[in-house]
Amino acid sequence: MAFDLKKPTRRQMLIGGGLAGGALLIGVAVSGPSRRDREDEIAAEGGERFVITWLKISPDNVTTVYVPHSDMGQGPITALAMMAAEEMDADWNLVRAEQAPAEPEFANESLGLFITKGRTAPDMLAGAAETLWYNVAKFMSMQITGGSMAVRYTGQHGMRIAGAAAKEMLVKAAAARWDCSTGDCEVRESIVYRKGKNQSATFGELVADAAEYSPSAAPTLKTPDQYRIVGKPTKRFDVPGKVDGTARYGLDARPEGLVYAALRQSPVFGGKVKRYDASEILKRRGVKQVVELPVGVAVIADNFWRAKEAAAALDIEFDDGGNGGVSSASIFEGHEKALTGESTEDKETGDAEGALKNAARVIEASYRVPYLAHATMEPMNCTVWVHDDKAEVWVGNQDPLGTRARIAEMTGVDYDNVKVHPMLLGGGFGRRIPYRAGFSEFPSEIDYAAMIAREVDAPVQLVYTREDDMRHDAYRIAVANRMKAGLDADGNPVAWQNRYVYKDEPAEAPHIPYAVENQSIRYVDNPTSVPRGPWRSVAHTQHTFFNESFMDELAHEAGRDPYDFRMALLKDKPRHRAVLRLAAEKAGYGGTLREGHAFGLAVQQSFETIVAEVLEVSLDEDNRPRVHKVTCAVDCGRVVNPDTAEAQVQSAVIYGLTAALYGQITIEGGAVAQGNFPDYPMVKIAETPVIETHFIDSGAAMGGLGEPGTPPVAPALANAIFKLTGKRIRELPMSIHDLSPASGKFAQAAD
Amino acid sequence: MPISFRVNGKEHTLDVEEDMPLLWALRDELGLTGTKFGCGIAACGACTVQVDGMAMRSCSVPVSYADGSDITTIEGLAATHGAEEGGLSPLQQAWIERQVPQCGYCQSGMLMAVDALLKDNPQPSDDEIGQAITNICRCGSYPRVVAAIRDVTRA
Ligand code: FES
Ligand code: FES
Numbered sequence: 025m026a027f028d029l030k031k032p033t034r035r036q037m038l039i040g041g042g043l044a045g046g047a048l049l050i051g052v053a054v055s056g057p058s059r060r061d062r063e064d065e066i067a068a069e070g071g072e073r074f075v076i077t078w079l080k081i082s083p084d085n086v087t088t089v090y091v092p093h094s095d096m097g098q099g100p101i102t103a104l105a106m107m108a109a110e111e112m113d114a115d116w117n118l119v120r121a122e123q124a125p126a127e128p129e130f131a132n133e134s135l136g137l138f139i140t141k142g143r144t145a146p147d148m149l150a151g152a153a154e155t156l157w158y159n160v161a162k163f164m165s166m167q168i169t170g171g172s173m174a175v176r177y178t179g180q181h182g183m184r185i186a187g188a189a190a191k192e193m194l195v196k197a198a199a200a201r202w203d204c205s206t207g208d209c210e211v212r213e214s215i216v217y218r219k220g221k222n223q224s225a226t227f228g229e230l231v232a233d234a235a236e237y238s239p240s241a242a243p244t245l246k247t248p249d250q251y252r253i254v255g256k257p258t259k260r261f262d263v264p265g266k267v268d269g270t271a272r273y274g275l276d277a278r279p280e281g282l283v284y285a286a287l288r289q290s291p292v293f294g295g296k297v298k299r300y301d302a303s304e305i306l307k308r309r310g311v312k313q314v315v316e317l318p319v320g321v322a323v324i325a326d327n328f329w330r331a332k333e334a335a336a337a338l339d340i341e342f343d344d345g346g347n348g349g350v351s352s353a354s355i356f357e358g359h360e361k362a363l364t365g366e367s368t369e370d371k372e373t374g375d376a377e378g379a380l381k382n383a384a385r386v387i388e389a390s391y392r393v394p395y396l397a398h399a400t401m402e403p404m405n406c407t408v409w410v411h412d413d414k415a416e417v418w419v420g421n422q423d424p425l426g427t428r429a430r431i432a433e434m435t436g437v438d439y440d441n442v443k444v445h446p447m448l449l450g451g452g453f454g455r456r457i458p459y460r461a462g463f464s465e466f467p468s469e470i471d472y473a474a475m476i477a478r479e480v481d482a483p484v485q486l487v488y489t490r491e492d493d494m495r496h497d498a499y500r501i502a503v504a505n506r507m508k509a510g511l512d513a514d515g516n517p518v519a520w521q522n523r524y525v526y527k528d529e530p531a532e533a534p535h536i537p538y539a540v541e542n543q544s545i546r547y548v549d550n551p552t553s554v555p556r557g558p559w560r561s562v563a564h565t566q567h568t569f570f571n572e573s574f575m576d577e578l579a580h581e582a583g584r585d586p587y588d589f590r591m592a593l594l595k596d597k598p599r600h601r602a603v604l605r606l607a608a609e610k611a612g613y614g615g616t617l618r619e620g621h622a623f624g625l626a627v628q629q630s631f632e633t634i635v636a637e638v639l640e641v642s643l644d645e646d647n648r649p650r651v652h653k654v655t656c657a658v659d660c661g662r663v664v665n666p667d668t669a670e671a672q673v674q675s676a677v678i679y680g681l682t683a684a685l686y687g688q689i690t691i692e693g694g695a696v697a698q699g700n701f702p703d704y705p706m707v708k709i710a711e712t713p714v715i716e717t718h719f720i721d722s723g724a725a726m727g728g729l730g731e732p733g734t735p736p737v738a739p740a741l742a743n744a745i746f747k748l749t750g751k752r753i754r755e756l757p758m759s760i761h762d763l764s765p766a767s768g769k770f771a772q773a774a775d
Numbered sequence: 776m777p778i779s780f781r782v783n784g785k786e787h788t789l790d791v792e793e794d795m796p797l798l799w800a801l802r803d804e805l806g807l808t809g810t811k812f813g814c815g816i817a818a819c820g821a822c823t824v825q826v827d828g829m830a831m832r833s834c835s836v837p838v839s840y841a842d843g844s845d846i847t848t849i850e851g852l853a854a855t856h857g858a859e860e861g862g863l864s865p866l867q868q869a870w871i872e873r874q875v876p877q878c879g880y881c882q883s884g885m886l887m888a889v890d891a892l893l894k895d896n897p898q899p900s901d902d903e904i905g906q907a908i909t910n911i912c913r914c915g916s917y918p919r920v921v922a923a924i925r926d927v928t929r930a
Contacts, residue, residue, distance in 0.1 A: 259874060266879030267867040269809025269849035273880060276808035284803065309792065327791075328812075329799035401813055401821060401880040401913040450811070450880030451913050490814040667874055671919065675877055678915025701818040701911060710905030712917040 047082040048231035050190050050239055079108055079186045081194075085214055085228030087112065088120045089183070099668035102260040104183045106664055110253045111187030111246055114227070115213035121261050123424075123446050188243035190234075197233035198225050248662065248723070257667035262448070274447040277407040277418030279483040283312060285476050286331035287492055288338050289320035292694035293553045294345035297321065305334040314338075315479045319467070322476045328487050347553040347694035352502065355691060356392065358550045359504040359525045363390075367523055367546035371535055374542030379519035383510025387581050390507065391570045392755040394688035396500035396559055397696075397704060402450020403493040406473035409483035414441045416483070419470065420449035421456035427470055434474030453679070454558035455497065468498075491699040498557025499689055501526055503566050507574045509540075515582030517593070518542060524570070525550055528563035530630070536571050537600050537629060538593035554691060560679055561731035564630040565738070569756065572626035572739035577752060586743060587613060587625060599722060600627055603636040603657040606718055611638035611655035618642075621652065624744025626736035633660040633727030637677070637736040639713075641744035647764040649745060651681060651713040654737070659720040660727040666719070669729055673717045676733025682707040684738035685758050778842045782807065783851025793839035797831075798822045800838045801848060809849040809883050813911070820910030823884035823891075824848050830891035832884075849883035852890060866890055866927055873923040877914035885910045889924055898928055 078090040089105040105121035108114075191211055198216040199206045208219050217224045248255075265271035290296060300321055302314040310330035315322040321340060325331035380386055407418035408431065415437040421427055424446045432439040449456055457468075467475075473486040488496070505524035512518050520540040527534075527547045534545055559565060579589035587608055594600045604627050608614070613623050620642045627636040640653040654677050663669045686705040690697045698704045742753040749763055779788045782805065789804055796815075801807045801824070810833060813821030817835035824833045825847040826840075847855055856864035863871070866886060876882045885908070892899060892907045899907065904921060912920070 259871070262879070263871055263874055263876055266876035266882050267870045267886060268853065268863065269807075269883055271879050272808070273811075275812065278806060278808065327795070327799055327803040329795055329803070399913060401811075401819070401878065401911065403812065448880075449878060451878045453913075487812075490816070490819075671874065671877060671916070674918050675915040678917065679913070700816055701814050702816075706911045706913070707915075707917075708905075708911060709908050709917045709921065710902075712915075712921075715918055 046231070047080045048190070048193070048235050050079045050081075050186050050193070079112075079190050081190060081227050081231050081234075083228045083231060085115075085226040086118050086120060087114050087214070087227065088122060090122055099260050099262075099665060099672075101262065102258060103664040103668065105261070106253050106258055107183040108187035110251055111184045111243075112191045112227075113211040113213070113252075114187075115215075116253055116258070118214050184245055185243060188245050189239035192240055192243050193234040193237045194227055194230045196237050197230040201225065201230075201233060254664050255662070255666065258665050260665075260668060271448055273402050273450045274407065274418060274420040275402055275405045275450070275485075275487065277445070277447060277483075277485060279407065279409060279416070279418065281482045282407070283324050283326055283480065283482050283484050284328040284331045285315070285322045285324050285473075285480075285484050285486040286328065286335040286489070287317075287320050287322050287472065287486070288335040288340055289317075289492065289496060290342040290344070291495060291696075292342065292344040292347050293350075293555065294347045295319065295342045295694070296345055298341040298343045300338060300340035302338060305338050308334050308337075313480065315476045317472060317475055322472070322486070324476070324480055324484060328485070332487075332489055344694055345553075350553050350694040351692050352394065352690045355502060355550070355552050355554070356504060358552070359502075362525060362548040362550040363504065363506050363523050365548060367548050368527070370527065370547050371543060371545040374519075376519045376521050376542040376544035379542035380508060380510045380521065383518055384513040385511045385581065386508060387511070387578060388506070388508045389574055389577060389752070389754055390504060391573065392504045393500075393502060393566045393569060394690065394756060395502040395554060395696075396565075396683055396687045397494050397497045397689050397698070398451070398453045398455035398559060399494060399497075399701075399704060399706070400449075400451030400453060400455050403490055404455070404469040404488040405486060406470050407483060407485040408435070408473045408477035410435050410437060410474075410477045411481075413437060414443070415474075415477070416443045416445065417473075418445045418447055418485075419473075420447040421470070422449070422452050422454075423457055426457075430470055431474050434471050435478055453560045454562065457557070490701070494689070494699055494704060495696040496555075497689075497696075498555045500559035500565060501528065501556040502554075502689075505570050507570065509574065509578055510542075511578065511582055515584060517578055517582075520544070522546070522570070523548065524567070528566075529558070530562060530564070533563035533567045533630070534571070536575070537597050537627075538575065538590070539596055540593065553694065560676065561630055561734045564628060564731070564735040565680075565683070568626065568628040568630075568735035569738040569742070572628065572736065573742050573752075573754065576624075576626075576739070576743040576746065580746070585614075590625075590627065599634050599659050599720075599724065600629070600636075602720055602722070603627060603634050603659050605657075606720060607636035607638045607655050607657035610657065610716060610718055611640065611653070613638055620748075622744045622747035624740045624742065624747060626740040626743065628732070628735045630732045630735055631728030632725055633658060633729060633732040635659075635673075635732045635736055637733075637740045639737070639740040639744050641741060641748065643748060643763060647762070649685065649741065649758050649763065650711075651741065653714045653716065654681075654740075656715065656717045656733060657720065658717060658729075658733070659722045659724065660729055660732070661722060661724040662726055663719050663721065669719065670717050672729045673733040674715045676731060677715050677737055678707055678712060680734035680737030681713070681741070683734075684741050684756060685711075687757050688760070776839075778838055780841045780844050780846055782846045783848060783854065789838065791838060793837060795838045797824070797826075797833040797836040797838050797841050797846070801833060801846075807848055807850055811880055811883055813881070813884070818911075819881070819884075820888055820908075821881050821884040823887040823910065825887055825891055828891065828894065830888045847887070849887060852886060864890070865930070866893070866923070869923040869926045873919045873926065875916050875919040875923050877912075877916055881910060881912045881914070882916070885912065885916075885920060889920070893924070893927065899924070 080088040089108045091101045091104045101121045109119045195206050195209045214227045310326040311334045312324045323331050323335040409416045415435045417431050424444045428442045428444045432442045503525040508521040510519035517540045519542045522545045524547050576586050579586040625638045636657045638655045642650050644650045777788050777790045801810050811821040813819035815834045817832040822834040827844050853864045
């Protein structure tokens with residue numbers, strides 16, 4: 025859904041909070057549409073501001089950076105603190121970072137920028153826009169962590185400026201104290217020195233004086249050659265608590281008097297409770313009450329196990345809301361039908377139709393991908409306590425502030441009386457967002473927790489079992505497409521036609537970087553009863569599989585090496601060429617491989633980062649694909665923390681590999697057929713390939729890192745399988761295909 | 776029937792159903808939240824604890840089975856290696872050095888499983904690690920898990 029937003033003034037503005045509790049507080053705010061009165065109070069002058077960053081420098085010389093993003097394990101809190109500390113010239117050992125509380129003061133401006141840059145709203149928010157409280161202005165202030173935006177927006181626009189402005193104020197204070205010019209001062213490791221004199225003062229000693237100055241709206245920023253912190257492998261703040269059991273996730277919230285809720289929901293999407301009889305289970309030990317929800321019944325007990333056992337034993341019947349006949353087969357049938365009908369323009373250049381007519385050769389193929397669950401390691405959960413016209417919430421998710429608004433809406437408690445305690449997230453990947461498309465039919469666990477809490481006189485923790493989590497996700501959509509391309513007599517592509525199902529976010533995901541003159545990319549829709557949501561890298565997952573596999577088909581049809589073929593078509597894309605070349609070089613692409621091994625490659629730009637991956641693959645004795653090595657080349661502009669950057673790419677590759685090899689959620693009888701890890705298998709240590717990551721420091725605008733490593737995996741794997749077997753995999757996952765030589769289904773002859 | 780066991784050296788007596796999984800006794804009865812729930816069917820390893828030194832997936836161990844035994848959870852792992860209050864075992868230290876955890880949710884179970892493996896087999900081969908450590912990490916921390924194990928076994 026596109027939001028027609030007026031561009032807010034993007035003037036960045038600093039507000040010096042002055043002294044608070046003896047510490048110097050500096051915030052970065054930007055002008056934007058009005059949302060609540062609170063911002064007016066905070067703003068130094070009239071008008072509205074969204075504060076995106078707070079820096080606090082205490083008299084003990086400790087700098088605390090408040091980061092308005094959730095940390096799902098990808099290290100944004102540490103990376104953002106590094107960016108602020110860099111500009112301040114702070115001593116890293118004296119820097120602390122904390123996730124900002126879910127207060128409007130910490131609204132996430134970066135999402136606003138994301139939208140106002142002329143893009144459409146991330147699809148995950150589309151459903152939310154229909155709800156009453158939710159309007160465009162509020163939209164501007166969500167603390168969403170997604171779309172790989174933490175470092176590239178909040179960091180670039182907030183952290184660096186706050187850090188630089190703080191330094192300027194501290195230097196002014198020092199210069200005044202020593203009666204010298206600011207040019208006579210220099211800063212190292214949280215201490216201001218007077219050049220050539222034996223005078224120095226720590227930041228902490230200067231905070232009271234510094235608070236007298238107003239921060240500059242345009243402080244001087246460092247150039248990359250001056251960086252001492254950014255670009256160095258840096259240990260994350262959150263790691264120690266994650267090795268000794270002290271880290272507290274949503275599921276670990278233990279407010280006094282806590283009770284637990286387990287759900288018995290309609291397995292069929294859109295189903296409702298027909299009847300139930302709780303009298304038997306209410307006699308069970310520890311079971312306190314039941315709460316009826318539109319889609320099921322929650323059982324409340326003093327221990328989660330008691331709650332879930334009772335929920336499983338509940339005598340209940342559902343009606344299927346008319347969706348009982350929906351299956352993966354019927355959904356794909358609908359897709360295929362839609363693909364032959366009217367389509368809407370996505371991108372049209374040249375005359376693809378005409379070029380196809382005149383092409384020396386026309387190649388056609390259709391592709392499919394299944395639904396995918398997120399399967400975060402920590403199942404969904406949310407703890408809510410409604411008492412004395414107040415609500416308290418304990419949850420780890422990608423949007424604490426949005427959660428706060430949602431809880432207010434659902435409990436009827438005034439927004440100002442809702443307190444969110446952000447907890448750690450046991451994985452996000454796009455799942456932990458309090459809204460989803462088609463909200464009215466598919467409430468989230470946050471909504472359920474709020475509905476339950478209204479009826480329970482204690483803090484109540486709703487926990488999804490793994491089965492609940494897998495069967496009531498917001499899935500990566502199952503889609504199909506039809507590809508058609510024309511080659512001229514020399515094997516050069518002259519036409520590229522793509523008809524696909526469902527226009528998802530980001531808008532550019534279906535487009536190709538290759539110089540093909542005539543392109544016709546169009547889409548159709550075929551709405552289903554299955555909830556959908558963003559899944560690590562969103563629409564790039566399906567489109568990269570489609571496009572990069574088909575590009576490989578064209579290369580083989582043209583009798584050219586897939587690498588050379590791509591390089592020739594990327595002649596105007598130097599950054600793409602550089603990553604592809606680097607990945608190929610480091611992998612030894614083109615060299616001799618061990619008998620029975622083959623390379624496959626793919627490249628994709630997503631969230632401003634370009635990633636090329638070369639996979640070395642063989643088949644094991646049971647003819648199952650075995651990935652030995654993944655060589656990645658990544659251009660994300662600049663790397664803030666190389667240590668977490670590498671970890672994120674590894675993570676994204678393994679996530680993509682799991683999906684490519686095994687990932688499929690199927691619909692039977694209107695419900696998800698899979699329920700737990702044995703049906704939805706995961707790559708484990710034994711199947712983990714060697715993953716090598718090489719970064720290119722191109723200095724381009726910073727791109728994301730949490731997601732872009734995922735999309736190239738599936739096509740690179742399929743391309744390697746083609747090399748090995750001559751079978752073109754056009755439907756994921758790999759595990760549904762018989763790759764034995766005897767299977768004999770040659771979809772495309774190998775060269 | 777009351778069930779008694781020691782958890783991290785501390786004696787506990789619980790009056791709960793015999794078939795309550797140890798996981799929920801630890802988390803919801805004793806408040807030891809370091810041990811995590813991931814699947815409930817012994818398929819992910821997030822709930823791994825050590826029962827008399829053996830790695831076990833506590834979601835699938837009835838609490839009655841643990842009667843009379845010595846249980847170690849992540850909260851008590853360091854102490855079993857003689858670390859002082861607030862200290863860490865060498866494996867936990869290697870986890871920090873290598874920055875293994877991402878979201879971190881699987882890591883309690885991962886550490887408990889690896890710790891048990893290394894007690895049995897102080898020099899596991901890559902294949903042995905792959906066979907013994909079947910814990911799921913959805914964040915894909917596996918390369919660093921193996922690297923951290925190597926740091927300890929080489930030391
Ligand atoms: S929760 Fe016990 S193995 Fe997954
Ligand atoms: S670190 Fe997130 S699941 Fe392992």
